Amino acid sequence: MTNALFLALAYMRFHRIASAALIMAIALIAAVPVGTRVVLNASENALGTRAAATPLILGARGSSLDLTLAALYFTDAVTVPVTQGDADAVWDSGLAMAIPLHVGFTARALPVVGTAVDYFDFRGLAVAAGRPMAQIGEAVLGAGAAARLGLKPGDTLVTDAQNLFDLAGAYPLELTIAGVFAPNGTADDRAVFVEMKTVWIIAGIGHGHDAVQSVNGQSVVASPAIQQFNRITPENIDTFHLHQNTALLPASAVLVVPYDAKSAAILQGRYLEGDNPLHLIIPATVIEGLLQTLFRIGRILDAVVLIVGAATVTAIALALSLATQLRAGEMQTLFRLGAHRATIAKTIGAQIAIILSLGAVLAATIVIPLAYLSPQIAAMLVAAAP
């Protein structure tokens, strides 16, 4: 067998481009359907797990899916906000914990998520470096966001401008990185977390004053100079203030964590009426509907891959057959020299076995990292969904 392997390897080394093309084709045939299925399964798992870990979501009545994706994956699909007061009402009911979420702003294309520190306990997010945010203008990065941006505690990050030409509008805010969370393999990894007050400042609802010339009772005289972005410093932090009643300030959604099943049922009943501008949804139910759609798409994808795969396998069989025919002269030489039929068969078989094996190895090198990264890929795919 050693000699058959030697001859097969020598042949492949000499005809390396043709052999590499065959190996690549086989690898892709195997890797594409398996890899797709792996990512699809991971997406289903990731979606299902995160949804199951989130009991209820309170939001403005409208698309349940948009609300769910905004609350779980920080998409900016929610157009009608709820208020901080709606979250406070849930707290005041004594039936559940309410965690407000504000999404829609970005920093270097990553979602800036305004929330309360309760969110970190609820999601089990542990600070791996630095500390949790303690004041406005501070941010804690998800592990993936920190890695992607190359930032660490003490660094700064400026939020993305919303409208370059609106001089009177909200300016980007320079955030100071207070800490970085340990990875948890969810959408939290690629988020930039800040306090609710910080997102309201980014939204232009709150602001501060640099170069304050005098503070005289109710009168404040500040510099009219236009700045590229806001920066919250120890010197100006006390000048930052909100221009509205906090209860009226916006949130995209409120995560509602009932204390028990009875509390959950009572809360759901309170938001059932159609004329209530708010609705309380069960994300697991919403995601289940989405998964059913994914499952149907997956079946179609499987069928397409099967058809394409069958065509490609046929093409590879033809290519191997042609390659064998191209070696007919060589086989004739081996026969005339006295090679046994089995030796000739082994030589051809070794070549096919090596090509198939290398194709399988290459497919595995594509699929294994894909399987490892699939939760993150799934989270990115979901977060990137319109």
Added chain:
Amino acid sequence: MIAIYDLMFTFTNGGFRLAVPYLEIAAGEHVAVAGPSGTGKSTLLNLIAGILVPERGTVTVDFRNIAALPDAARRAFRLQSIGFVFQNFALIDYLTVEDNILTPARIHPVLPLTLALRARARDLAAAVGMADKLARYPARLSQGEQQRVAIARALLMRPRIILADEATGNLDPANKGLILDLLFTQARDMGATVVAVTHDHDLLPRFDRTIDFRSLQGAA
């Protein structure tokens, strides 16, 4: 000893028929087979090697009828006992000179590829003037060089019979003599019989005997 009796062979398309009533070649004899093209000289070599099987008659090598052997036994006989220098060289394009010479050892079902065999391959390459081109592929060799490699390959397994089909056909006159000397020297060392098809009448005196293929056929 090679002995042929009442040999009859017809190609399947029926376009060519070879008939050899009687031919004997003594062990260790160096015989040239001469004659016009297309009369079946190469076919005769293929029949002696067991590559082709006659429809009638016997081809006996050392008192064993090769024509009557099963296919696997004929192949084993060929690998072990025949060194064949083919007319078209039949080198394997993806193997280097050294590995082409080693091919008979590589396709041997039981013989291990020993260091001694590798050393012999290099010695043979040196003997045919190819020592400095061991790593080259056939496509980068001249026709004469490919011929030399084919000769070295035929000698590797120390065959009892060397069949050469126009073995010097692509060589210049000086090298023809050298290659034939090499072939004869190696054959004598091994006690091998040489049967060589040639059109080159200048070389015929170097052989022990020349068989005029027309007269051989004419006796049929």
